[in-house]
Amino acid sequence: MIKGILAQTTIDIPLDATTKSLVGLLGVLTIALMVLMFWYYARKLFGKHPPLHEELQAVRKEFHDGDEKLDQKIEDLRLEARRSESSMHKKLNGIARNTYLIAGKLGVKTIPTADEE
DSSP states (O other), rough: OHHHHHOOOOOOOOOOHHHHHHHHHHHHHHHHHHHHHHHHHHHHSSSSOOOOOHHHHHHHHHHHHHHHHHHHHHHHHHHEEEEEEEEHHHHHHHHHHHHHHHHHHHHHOOOOTTTTT
């Protein structure tokens, strides 16, 4: 029954009025968007900004702190390399000494090392 009533009633919406109202709504939305964009960029342009020299000082301080950290890390790596080099020299000298003692016991002539000369 409801289908029959709905099928009998037709609503004629003129296409010209619909088009005009949609174009008008689109125009209003466009103008609102333009106003909001203008407000956003004006605030961004004229808003409060910290002075440029303060920003540069903050950046320089950050680089300086990073530079000090890198210098400390490089120095730590150098110390570690010296320690491992010294340890390696001690081990090699011990091996050379043991080789010399074994060769001496076996009666083999060896070339003297720098420590033995």
